[in-house]
Amino acid sequence: MPMERRNFSSILFGLLLVLSTGTAAVTFHSVLATWGMTAAEWLLLGLYTILVVWIGSSFWICVFGAIRLLGDNRRQRGEKPMPLLHPGPWQHARTAVVMPLYHEEAERALDGLRATYESLEELGAIEAFHFFVLSDSRDPAKCRNEERAWLRLCRDLGAGGRLFLRRRKCNTGKKAGNIQEFCERWGRCYDYMIILDADSIMAGETILDMMRRMEAEERLGLLQAWPTPVNGRSLFARVQQFAANVQGRLIAAGLSVLMEPCGTYWGHNAIIRVEAFMQSCGLPRLSGRPPLGGEILSHDFVEAALLLRRGWRIRIMVDGEGSYEEGPPNLIEHMNRDRRWCQGNLQHARLILTEGFKFPSRMNFVMGVLSYAASPLWLAFMMLAVVVAAQPLPFHLEALRAWLMSMNDHGVPSHIPWLIGLTVTLLLGPKALGLLLGVVDAERRRASGGAAALCASIVLEVAVTALIAPLMMLMHAEFVATTLAGYTTKWDAQQRDTDAIKLRDAARLLGPRCAVGATLAAMAAWWAPALIFWMLPLLVSFVVAIPLVVLSSREHKERGPARLPWLFRTPPETMPSPVLSRLRSVRALRGRRRLFHVRQDDPLEAEVSLLLGRGPAS
Known part of the structure; x- marks a missing residue:
């Protein structure tokens, strides 16, 4: 039964995507082709069809995610809560919690x-876990900070x-x-490892x-x-985390329905069976040579594909809370991260046809490539639309005649509202x-x-996103072009807590x-006056x-002009779990005094050289 339901969901998703794409393409064709089609x-029609596939896939993934989450909510209301401290696999399984670091702010990460x-430890399960900070840092100051932070934490x-x-x-x-x-060094000591960023x-x-x-499913x-x-804390970060709680949660739930048991891996906040890995x-x-050759930068999708090729299963867990991450504090840091991800995802184009990979893995690669390639496609679509709209006057006279002939009783071309309505539905439906x-x-x-x-937050989030979307489109198109031209980005640490x-x-950076x-927008409006309102x-x-x-990079305050603390609120913010409350109290305390200061003559520092690099006994 589970296999049949999964196949039915995937087939239904494909049919719905084909239907929505076909409807949009046929309608757009009717706009263009009343009096013949130019090259x-x-x-333009081909580009529009590809872009509708892209936005349509996101829409239908969210539809399946909404159905999944509504069903989960209904079931949870009828279930009794499971006691936390009943016998579990931690009594006999050994797990490594692994945090790789590279030039990060060590205190914040730890x-x-x-x-x-x-x-x-509070749950009484700490005996089954070892924790590893795996440093790749090369800067001496960063290395010393990591040692001090680790020593103080110990x-x-x-x-x-x-x-x-x-x-x-x-x-x-990397x-x-x-x-x-x-x-290779310690994997055989553990049943599972949990990867943290x-x-x-x-x-x-x-x-x-x-x-x-993991214990209940042997091949997981x-x-x-x-x-x-x-x-x-900044307006940008709050808008992004609100959007993730509204729409990102739907995408994750939809993928869990459509891809299981051939899910994906996002590189962190996951548990892995060490033997399988x-x-x-x-x-x-x-x-x-780099950027499209050499070491694989975005390794997570590839590792998921390799696990599936060997017959292991991958699932996405969306029910329950307790898995968190912190995002970039401003648009510039967000785009710096995207620049690195763009190069890594474009490498995946070379792996789509790799022998032995399963269809969900291939589609995962395709979607990863399109997440950045969509921007130059949108840019090409708009530029080509300007060219079409600016064709010589005789064409416009014939187009005007066709337009008038297609008018309905209300004086509006019958296919135009359908085309606009369908496109807007696919774009804003997930919201x-x-x-x-x-x-x-x-x-x-x-x-x-x-x-x-909630309604006001979604409206403002859509407005803010719409205002920065053209700039992001232009920058993503630049990233794709420079990567294809051979420019290699520096894969460095993200600044996770920067000033405004x-x-x-x-x-200087964006001007x-x-x-x-x-x-370009002004020239397009001048060259093709018919598109001035677009x-x-x-x-x-x-x-x-x-x-x-x-403005959006500034830290959010509870008081002051133009600050609305009741907007962009999310459940983890207003009802934080104990682990988040503990994290916030530690950072607040460190903000009042330097928690991780270790004097050079501290006797424990002499032990650092003896302790570094040692692992647990086999």
């Missing part, structure tokens, strides 16, 4: 590890024999190589629940928990579904400040791009982009 119009450790937790710091001599393979070396936090209850599921190689974005996940080196789920679920509605606050962006810095975008929003967005980036 430019055929190309705050999350501390909260996770204390959460497991002292505070009394975890000297349970919390280890390891620094590699050579950081070949994060994937770091995990590989850990498995430097911004990851996980509740002990969630970890134990994931272990139960990886269980991916959906990481909820939290702790955003060691059997399957040695990464190949791509032929040729509407997220609003519906938020209103129906009483607990989430209260956590969001009520139905009115200054106006001069935003103007030339905004100027190019505004110039170009005007683009022109406005490029004009306001820099002030918006500066």
